[in-house]
Each structure stands twice: as structure tokens, then as C-alpha cells.
Amino acid sequence: MSEAQASHLLQMITDSPGRLPGGAALQNVVPLMASQKNGRPIWMESHTVERLYAYELEFDPSVLAYYSQVPCRGIERILPNGKRHIGNATADFLVIRRDSVSVVECKAAEQAASLVQQKPLEWNMTVEGVVERPALNRWAADHGMDYRVWIQPRMFGCLLANYELLYSVESPSAYSAAQERILKSLAYGPKTIEQLLLTIPRLSPREIHQLLRSGDVFGPIAIRTLDQVDAFPLFRDRLQCDAAQASWLALSDERLSQASDSLSNSSLVDLEAGRGRLQRLILMRQGKATFTRRFRELDRRVARAVAEGLPELEACLTSYRSSGNRGSRLLIAQSEAVAEAVKRWEAGLSYDKKNAYIEHQIDCEQRGCRPVAKSTLLKRFKAASRAKRALSTGGVRGYQKQRSASDPRSRSLPAIGVGLRLQVDSTLIDNRVFPGIEDVLLLDRPVIYVAIDNATEYPLCYELAFGPARSDALASLLRTFVRTYGLLPGIIQVDRGTENRSKWLAEFCSVYSITLLIHPTAASPFNSAVENCIGRVNSLLHRLPGSTNPDQRGRAVDGRFKSRRTAKLQFATLELIIREVIDEMRSIPGAAGLSPLQRHEALLQATGWAGRQTKIDEDFLFHSSIPIRAARVNSSRGIKTERHTYASTQLLEAARSGDVVEIRRDCENASILRVQMTSGRYKAWAPFAQKIASPPELEVKFISYYLFQSGSSVLERRMASHVALRKRVDACVKASGGGAAHQATEKPNDIPVQSVPSPETLASAGKHSQDLTLSMEVLENHMLGWEGSADESR
Numbered sequence: 001m002s003e004a005q006a007s008h009l010l011q012m013i014t015d016s017p018g019r020l021p022g023g024a025a026l027q028n029v030v031p032l033m034a035s036q037k038n039g040r041p042i043w044m045e046s047h048t049v050e051r052l053y054a055y056e057l058e059f060d061p062s063v064l065a066y067y068s069q070v071p072c073r074g075i076e077r078i079l080p081n082g083k084r085h086i087g088n089a090t091a092d093f094l095v096i097r098r099d100s101v102s103v104v105e106c107k108a109a110e111q112a113a114s115l116v117q118q119k120p121l122e123w124n125m126t127v128e129g130v131v132e133r134p135a136l137n138r139w140a141a142d143h144g145m146d147y148r149v150w151i152q153p154r155m156f157g158c159l160l161a162n163y164e165l166l167y168s169v170e171s172p173s174a175y176s177a178a179q180e181r182i183l184k185s186l187a188y189g190p191k192t193i194e195q196l197l198l199t200i201p202r203l204s205p206r207e208i209h210q211l212l213r214s215g216d217v218f219g220p221i222a223i224r225t226l227d228q229v230d231a232f233p234l235f236r237d238r239l240q241c242d243a244a245q246a247s248w249l250a251l252s253d254e255r256l257s258q259a260s261d262s263l264s265n266s267s268l269v270d271l272e273a274g275r276g277r278l279q280r281l282i283l284m285r286q287g288k289a290t291f292t293r294r295f296r297e298l299d300r301r302v303a304r305a306v307a308e309g310l311p312e313l314e315a316c317l318t319s320y321r322s323s324g325n326r327g328s329r330l331l332i333a334q335s336e337a338v339a340e341a342v343k344r345w346e347a348g349l350s351y352d353k354k355n356a357y358i359e360h361q362i363d364c365e366q367r368g369c370r371p372v373a374k375s376t377l378l379k380r381f382k383a384a385s386r387a388k389r390a391l392s393t394g395g396v397r398g399y400q401k402q403r404s405a406s407d408p409r410s411r412s413l414p415a416i417g418v419g420l421r422l423q424v425d426s427t428l429i430d431n432r433v434f435p436g437i438e439d440v441l442l443l444d445r446p447v448i449y450v451a452i453d454n455a456t457e458y459p460l461c462y463e464l465a466f467g468p469a470r471s472d473a474l475a476s477l478l479r480t481f482v483r484t485y486g487l488l489p490g491i492i493q494v495d496r497g498t499e500n501r502s503k504w505l506a507e508f509c510s511v512y513s514i515t516l517l518i519h520p521t522a523a524s525p526f527n528s529a530v531e532n533c534i535g536r537v538n539s540l541l542h543r544l545p546g547s548t549n550p551d552q553r554g555r556a557v558d559g560r561f562k563s564r565r566t567a568k569l570q571f572a573t574l575e576l577i578i579r580e581v582i583d584e585m586r587s588i589p590g591a592a593g594l595s596p597l598q599r600h601e602a603l604l605q606a607t608g609w610a611g612r613q614t615k616i617d618e619d620f621l622f623h624s625s626i627p628i629r630a631a632r633v634n635s636s637r638g639i640k641t642e643r644h645t646y647a648s649t650q651l652l653e654a655a656r657s658g659d660v661v662e663i664r665r666d667c668e669n670a671s672i673l674r675v676q677m678t679s680g681r682y683k684a685w686a687p688f689a690q691k692i693a694s695p696p697e698l699e700v701k702f703i704s705y706y707l708f709q710s711g712s713s714v715l716e717r718r719m720a721s722h723v724a725l726r727k728r729v730d731a732c733v734k735a736s737g738g739g740a741a742h743q744a745t746e747k748p749n750d751i752p753v754q755s756v757p758s759p760e761t762l763a764s765a766g767k768h769s770q771d772l773t774l775s776m777e778v779l780e781n782h783m784l785g786w787e788g789s790a791d792e793s794r
Contacts, residue, residue: 001101005143016068016070016094025520031044031516031517032044035054037058037065043069047517050068050093052152054066054068064096065096066095069092070093104150107150108151133147158223159222166221168420168611171210182208183217185199190235192231192234193232194230205226217234219241278312337360337372338380345381415453418604419489422460426447427447428445431446432546433569446571450462456596456603458596470499474505475624485611488512491514493518494517497521500518547566628641639663648682651683668697
């Protein structure tokens with residue numbers, strides 16, 4: 001590679017990623033993968049195509065580094081008219097190996113075949129079945145690289161699930177005693193994982209996974225998952241494993257392929273006609289009917305088919321289905337009017353079918369042609385794109401509601417390790433909380449966050465919060481998960497909510513090497529387990545006081561039955577009820593007859609826990625706190641926020657000699673800020689910190705949520721107080737004689753005697769000002785909450 005080519009390569013690396021995928025994706029689950037080779041997260045377009053190829057790069061020892069969404073500039077193409085066209089493209093990956101540099105585009109097999117058919121000048125397929133792009137091949141060769149198109153394997157579900165589990169373990173630095181016994185045992189022949197677990201004492205599934213990750217043993221990871229311990233053999237030799245996997249793969253292809261023979265694909269009309277022809281041919285052979293010229297030819301075709309091993313009926317099939325009209329009977333103007341009506345229907349411009357036909361009649365009158373029959377137009381509407389219509393009329397949620405189910409043969413499989421993939425979702429619960437204090441500000445519906453194990457649908461943990469969905473509750477949920485199980489998941493799957501696309505979550509996943517999967521909004525097929533869990537919780541809460549079910553019925557229900565009138569449950573009571581419901585859900589049998597708890601325990605024996613061991617220390621507490629925007633740290637006063645002033649002796653001392661790097665708000669305790677200074681990390685406390693230092697954890701969370709919600713509109717309330725104060729001061733000035741601002745510009749001798757306030761007026765104004773001062777003190781104490789006097793209670 002020349003110096004110019006190397007400079008161009010460095011520029012491509014610097015400019016990557018050229019774009020962030022997933023902004024308008026309706027079906028793709030967009031991954032932010034924690035790359036171990038690159039030491040940083042990498043954005044990709046699809047979790048079943050690009051992420052699968054990325055796993056292969058991670059396991060390939062010849063790969064030094066790779067980059068995603070790489071811009072390719074200056075691509076020259078020759079148009080059909082002979083002119084040159086210079087354009088740009090964005091490749092999925094730039095792969096740097098020890099001996100080569102490759103630009104790689106990843107495609108599913110169906111997508112690649114469609115591109116070859118629709119764009120033959122840009123995409124073509126060689127005799128060997130290799131997909132190529134001639135323009136990109138020439139461009140890559142000019143820059144000292146090669147261009148490749150990677151095609152997703154036809155059956156990728158097992159391979160992707162195994163890659164996820166193997167990626168969560170590390171290669172062993174030294175063999176354990178159990179691993180050495182595995183290698184000695186496999187030297188005599190292949191054995192299943194179950195046989196090894198039963199014969200080798202103190203052998204854990206994780207040790208087997210480590211040997212698979214390092215390449216010391218091999219298994220059929222393309223067609224069987226690692227949780228199938230009784231049917232997953234391990235081999236010591238790669239060629240032996242490949243030979244066994246090839247035979248099983250051919251069997252899988254046969255079982256997962258549609259029938260392609262003529263008999264299976266014939267229509268009912270052709271099938272019935274073929275049976276009639278065969279029966280008539282049999283009668284002719286028996287001498288009960290006379291042979292005709294056509295049936296003698298048919299008899300010869302049937303004889304050849306039988307000789308080839310085909311059934312007689314297949315040779316007798318007709319082609320009546322292909323007969324009929326080939327062209328449209330509509331006039332050109334009518335066809336254009338129908339096409340315009342279909343276009344308006346797909347775009348959502350026609351409200352319903354009745355109005356659409358009325359608009360079509362008006363359009364035909366303007367075009368000077370007769371409108372088509374209503375049944376004809378409705379038939380065209382039925383053949384139109386339902387997805388476009390749903391997206392235009394119902395947005396993303398409408399599109400997801402009518403989206404067709406994907407083929408089970410081309411779906412990804414659930415995770416095969418407990419705790420490997422965490423599915424998280426949140427929603428407002430259908431019950432309103434009564435705070436139990438005079439302030440009715442908290443008379444609101446809590447938000448529930450639920451984390452489900454993707455492998456077993458086992459509810460792992462949950463979190464209740466107030467106000468809008470935000471990062472604090474999600475961070476608190478992750479803390480609860482670590483406290484309960486002592487580890488972090490390898491993959492977190494969320495929807496495209498605002499808090500799930502925050503910089504904090506992306507940074508947290510980067511620090512702890514967690515892959516983030518972001519599925520489309522309202523896409524229930526990707527998140528059905530969590531939605532079912534939340535639905536069961538809400539179904540029980542509908543029978544309790546404070547249910548929002550009457551609210552959803554609108555004016556059909558009197559106001560005294562609405563949730564704001566019937567709310568009686570306090571936060572602690574509601575939390576206890578939800579805890580009991582989720583505990584009970586763990587033991588409810590599913591469709592397969594096993595409860596999530598039983599599946600959880602069975603998978604623990606097969607594959608064990610999959611995740612990163614983590615403990616609750618100061619570093620974890622810092623990274624699970626939410627960054628805030630604070631101006632600076634005053635070396636004398638501390639950190640002043642919109643609501644409180646935070647300080648500590650150690651922080652003030654550090655502020656005198658260092659600078660602030662970052663300030664974070666603790667997600668569970670509103671009295672703590674965590675500050676990263678150039679000299680280290682420090683904690684700062686609010687004035688009410690001592691009051692909430694001793695209550696239970698649940699009460700501290702409640703206080704934090706209460707303060708967050710009660711102070712969410714503090715700026716607006718303060719401004720409203722200032723405006724009211726200004727109006728009352730102006731009223732006092734006018735009551736004292738008015739026109740003070742105008743009188744100040746006049747000469748002193750010109751001021752009339754009547755405009756000078758009397759002693760009684762001054763005394764009245766002074767008392768009014770004193771009352772105003774007292775009322776502002778009460779309002780200020782109300783807004784400051786815990787910063788009031790020491791005698792105040794919650």
C-alpha cells in the first residue's frame with residue numbers, strides 16, 4: 001500500500017462511523033455492540049446480519065481491528081448512456097487483517113438476490129454464486145484494498161445464539177484440572193456436553209464454553225445450541241466436526257425447505273383436472289375407452305415420469321391456472337385514475353373506502369372517463385401496501401400493529417444463558433397512588449420498569465418510579481439487578497424511548513462491555529415477554545382502589561369513580577402488591593407446561609449464569625449515577641443547582657486546587673451528588689441529607705422521586721411567584737399615590753401636596769409589605785421542602 005493509499009485508509013477510519021443507523025428503521029433491531037478487539041462500542045444496522053459477521057471477526061485471530069459504517073468516497077460508475085458518475089457509499093465494515101484490508105458489505109441472502117435482479121448494472125452474481133459490485137471492486141483495488149459481499153447463512157439462529165454465549169466468556173489463560181480432563185477424554189472420541197458434565201467432577205458449563213471460545217474443542221454451533229447438552233457433541237478435531245456438521249446441515253435444509261415439486265405447487269383446479277385425466281387414461285389402458293391422439297402422447301409422458309420415479313398424477317397435471325386475461329381491460333385514463341386512487345389510499349389521504357370511491361368518481365369526471373366499479377377499486381385497495389397505509393394513518397405504532405410476522409426460519413433465537421440478555425421495558429401502571437400527606441402533587445401513576453431474562457422469561461427485577469420515564473429509574477433497576485445477582489448482563493435490550501437512547505446508557509454499556517440492542521417502538525414481537533408481565537400486573541391492579549380503568553372509559557363513567565377520587569393505596573402498599581404479583585408470575589406454567597422458575601433452574605444446570613461478575617462499589621455507583629449540567633463548583637459554597645446547594649468539606653478543599661471534570665446525580669438518593677475532580681472523586685450532600693440517612697431504602701427512593709417530581713416545575717413556579725410579587729408591589733406603589741416614576745422626573749416644587757403620602761398611608765403600606773414578606777417565606781419553605789426549619793416533618 002502506497003503512502004497515498006495509507007493516507008486515504010486513515011481518513012476512512014477517522015470518518016467512521018459515517019452515519020448512525022436506525023433513525024428510521026421500522027423492523028431492524030439496531031445494536032451498539034461492545035467490541036473486544038477495538039475496545040469501544042460499534043454501531044451496526046442489524047442484530048442478525050451485521051452483528052453476526054462482527055462476532056465472526058471477533059473470533060478470527062487474523063483480524064487486527066475493524067470499523068463500521070465506513071464512508072467510501074469518489075466511486076466512479078459508467079452510466080448506461082456512457083457518461084461517468086462520481087458518487088459515495090457507506091460500507092458496513094472496514095476489516096484490517098495481518099495481510100490485507102477489506103471493505104465488506106453484509107446482506108441477507110434474499111436481499112442480495114433481490115438486488116442482483118433489480119440492479120444488474122450495480123450488482124451481479126458469478127457462476128460460483130459469489131455476489132459482486134464491479135464499481136466498488138474497481139474503487140477498492142485503486143486504493144490498495146479489496147471489496148467483498150458477505151452473505152448471511154441461510155439458518156443463522158443457532159449460530160447467533162451460540163456466538164452470544166461464547167462472546168460472554170473469555171479464553172482460559174491456563175487450563176483448569178477439569179478442562180485438562182475434557183481434552184484427554186475427547187482424545188478418545190467425541191462426547192456430548194451432558195456426558196462430560198456427568199463424568200467429570202466439579203466441571204461447570206462455563207469451562208466448556210471457554211474451550212469452545214479458544215478453539216481447543218469444536219462443536220456443531222451452526223445447527224445446535226449449547227443448551228442442548230444431550231445432543232451437542234464436542235470434537236477435538238475441526239475436520240471431524242465439520243464433516244458431522246455438514247451431514248446434519250443437509251438434513252436441516254431438507255426439513256426447513258418448502259416443497260418444490262410440481263404436484264405440491266399445483267393449484268386445486270389443475271389438481272382436479274389432472275386426476276380426471278389420469279382416471280380417463282386408466283380406462284383407456286383397460287380398454288374401456290378409445291385412445292385419442294392426445295392421450296397417447298400423455299400415456300408416453302406418464303411412462304417416462306414413472307421411469308424417473310415420479311408419480312403418474314404429476315405428468316397429468318394441467319396448466320389451467322395460467323390461462324385467462326393477460327392485459328388490463330381498463331382504458332389508459334381509467335388506469336391512471338385507479339393508480340392515483342391507490343396512491344392516495346396508501347398515503348392516507350382518503351379517509352375510508354367510501355370517500356375514496358367518491359374521490360375516484362370526481363377524478364374520472366375531470367379526466368373525461370367512466371369510473372370503474374366499486375368492487376374493482378376495492379380489489380386494487382386490497383392488493384395495495386397495507387404497511388404504507390398503516391404508517392401514513394397510524395405512524396410507527398400503527399405500522400407495527402399490522403406488520404406481518406417474520407418467517408420462523410429466519411428469526412433469531414432467545415438467549416441460551418441465564419442473565420445473558422436482559423429485556424427491559426417501562427410503562428405507567430394502571431393505578432394511582434395516594435401520597436398520604438396534604439400535598440396532592442404526588443397523586444399520580446407510578447412508572448414500572450421490569451427486567452425479564454430473555455432465555456427463560458423469568459422476571460429478574462423491577463423498579464417503581466414517579467414522573468416521566470427517565471434514566472434514574474433505569475439506573476436504579478440495574479443497581480437492583482447487581483445487588484440481587486452479583487453480575488451485569490452481556491446484552492441489554494430496550495426500545496427507542498428517550499431514556500434508552502441517552503448518552504448515559506451508551507457510556508455505561510461501554511464501560512462495562514455490554515451490547516445494547518434497541519428495537520423499534522411498539523414492536524411487541526421483540527418485547528412480548530416484558531409486555532405480558534406488565535399486562536398481568538395491571539390486570540390485578542384494575543380490581544384495587546385507584547384503578548385507572550374508569551379513566552380510560554372517559555365520560556361514560558361519573559367523576560366520583562375516577563382514579564383521582566378513589567386513590568387510597570400508598571407507595572409502599574402498591575410496591576408490596578406488585579412484588580407479590582411478580583413473585584407469583586415466576587411459578588405460573590407457560591404454554592410448554594414449564595414455569596419460568598422451572599426453565600430458569602433447568603437452564604442454570606445446562607449453561608449456568610452468563611454475564612460479567614460485578615460488585616457494588618464506589619466505581620459502579622459513580623457510573624450508575626446520572627450526569628447533570630452544573631455550572632461549576634464554588635470553592636466556598638459548593639454546587640448550586642435549581643433546587644438545593646450541595647457541599648462537603650473534602651469537595652470544597654479539592655475545588656480550591658483542582659477543576660471539575662463531571663458531576664453526577666445519584667439515581668436512588670436525591671441528597672447525594674458524585675463529583676469527578678482532577679484530583680479524584682468526591683461526594684457532596686444536600687442540606688436535608690441527615691434526615692434521609694437512616695430510613696429504609698424504599699423510603700429513601702420515595703423521597704427522591706417525590707422531590708424530583710415536586711421540583712420538576714420549580715423554575716416556572718418561582719417565576720410565577722416573582723410575577724405575582726411584582727404586581728403586588730406595583731399595586732402598593734399605586735395605592736401610595738401612584739405615578740412615582742413620572743413624579744421623579746418633575747421638579748420638587750411642582751409636586752402637589754395631595755401626592756405626598758400621609759403617615760397613615762405609609763403605615764398601611766408597611767403592614768401590607770410585611771404580610772407579603774411572610775407569605776413569600778411560607779411559599780419559599782414549601783418549595784424548598786427539606787431545607788426548612790428543623791421542626792418540619794415530612
